[in-house]
Amino acid sequence: xxxPSPRRILVHSGFHKTGTSSLQGFLDMHSEPLAPYFYxxxxxxxxxxxxTAKTYAQKRFPWRLAVFRRAVRNYLSGAPVxxxxxxxxxxxxxxxPGHGLFGGARAGPYSATAIPMAKVLVQELxxxxxxxxxxxxxxxxxxxxxxLRSVHGHLLRSIRLTxxxxxxxxxxxNLPTLEDQAAQIAAAIAPVRxxxxxxxxxxxxxxxxxxxxxxxxxxxxxxxxxxAPAPRANVGQPFDLRSTFLKLNREVSDKAALKARxxxxxxxxxxxxxxx
Numbered sequence: 001x002x003x004p005s006p007r008r009i010l011v012h013s014g015f016h017k018t019g020t021s022s023l024q025g026f027l028d029m030h031s032e033p034l035a036p037y038f039y040x041x042x043x044x045x046x047x048x049x050x051x052t053a054k055t056y057a058q059k060r061f062p063w064r065l066a067v068f069r070r071a072v073r074n075y076l077s078g079a080p081v082x083x084x085x086x087x088x089x090x091x092x093x094x095x096x097p098g099h100g101l102f103g104g105a106r107a108g109p110y111s112a113t114a115i116p117m118a119k120v121l122v123q124e125l126x127x128x129x130x131x132x133x134x135x136x137x138x139x140x141x142x143x144x145x146x147x148l149r150s151v152h153g154h155l156l157r158s159i160r161l162t163x164x165x166x167x168x169x170x171x172x173x174n175l176p177t178l179e180d181q182a183a184q185i186a187a188a189i190a191p192v193r194x195x196x197x198x199x200x201x202x203x204x205x206x207x208x209x210x211x212x213x214x215x216x217x218x219x220x221x222x223x224x225x226x227x228a229p230a231p232r233a234n235v236g237q238p239f240d241l242r243s244t245f246l247k248l249n250r251e252v253s254d255k256a257a258l259k260a261r262x263x264x265x266x267x268x269x270x271x272x273x274x275x276x
Contacts, residue, residue, distance in 0.1 A: 008134040009085045009125055010038070010216055013118070014093030015110065015178050017150040018140035019199045019209040024088050026210040026230035033227065037219045038084040043091065046075045050091045057094035057113040059102040069120045076128040086213060092117055093139075097172060098155045108172075110181050115188040122192055135192050136216055137185070140209050141178035142199045148172065153236045156245040157262055160255075164246060241269055 014020070027040045034040065043050035048071040056064040079085065094113030101107055118137065125135055142150070152168045155161040163171060176184070179196060186194035197212035205211050207229050214224055237245075245262060252258040 007084050008038075008136060008217065009129070010087070010136050010138055010213065011092065011118075011121055012086065012088040012138040012140070012213060013114065013121075014090045014139055015141065015147075015181070016090050016093070016096040017147055017154060018142045018178070019202070020088070020090050020140060022208055022230055022232050023140065023210045023213065026207060026227075027086065027088060027213065029230050030227045033223060034219065037223075038086045038217050039080050040086040040088065041075075041079075042088045046071075046089070049075055050089055053089070053091040053117060054095070056117070057091070057107070058100070060113060065116055065120065068117060069124060072121060072124045073127070076124060079128070081129060084217060086217060087121075088213070092121065096151055096154065097175060098151060098161065098168070099159065106171075109176055109184075111184045111188070114181075114185050118185055118189050118192075122189060137189070137192060137194045138212060138216060139178065139182040139185070139194070139196050140199060140212065141182065141196050144177045145169075147178060148175075150236055153242050156242050156249065157237065157266065160249045160258065162246070162250050237266075237269060241265060
């Protein structure tokens with residue numbers, strides 16, 4: 001009799017700004033040809049998991065973690081029990097450093113929320129599919145300074161960040177590298193297997209960091225060669241646009257007006273890029 005539990009469950013839970021949006025776009029675009037190898041889901045298929053993870057990361061109360069657990073349990077109760085599974089969702093690591101926390105502080109290292117959520121995920125996955133399932137966590141990473149610059153650019157457009165890059169880098173001078181943060185998480189959830197994939201290692205790879213997922217899920221080479229690369233997603237803006245966002249953050253006090261100005265600039269930039 002065949003064991004109905006999935007052979008492997010891969011949890012790609014971050015980190016932000018490491019090619020995750022493009023990776024997720026690739027998995028979504030090719031969900032049909034990849035279906036024989038795994039069932040995949042992320043924030044669009046499991047919005048309750050995504051939202052409760054974000055809320056817990058911002059408001060770190062034990063009852064918020066319990067709400068996250070309930071969302072995970074509810075979703076897994078309807079997930080297929082006879083297939084491998086890939087979960088890809090950055091919110092499972094917490095908030096991007098620099099985002100605001102409840103009470104006015106700023107988010108720092110991922111470990112404060114990534115570790116409790118990872119432990120919940122392991123417990124709920126085993127509860128749903130059996131204690132013997134093979135759970136693997138994957139963290140995509142990026143060279144530290146390049147990653148900080150990308151985070152800074154993202155925050156300039158998404159919140160009222162008034163630090164220039166040098167001030168931002170100084171503010172987070174003691175932030176561990178993503179590799180070090182992944183190691184901290186790995187130590188906390190051992191003996192669960194944790195893998196990392198550096199974005200720079202996939203620069204010349206046709207499908208980018210999605211290859212790390214396909215490697216871990218044993219997708220054959222003959223299948224991969226037929227899969228087109230996904231368009232790059234959530235790409236950072238050029239220096240001059242970032243400088244404009246910084247200027248607006250410092251000068252426009254009305255929140256709605258600031259958002260409207262930024263949205264207009266982003267639409268104009270997207271239109272310009274589309275015509276290049």
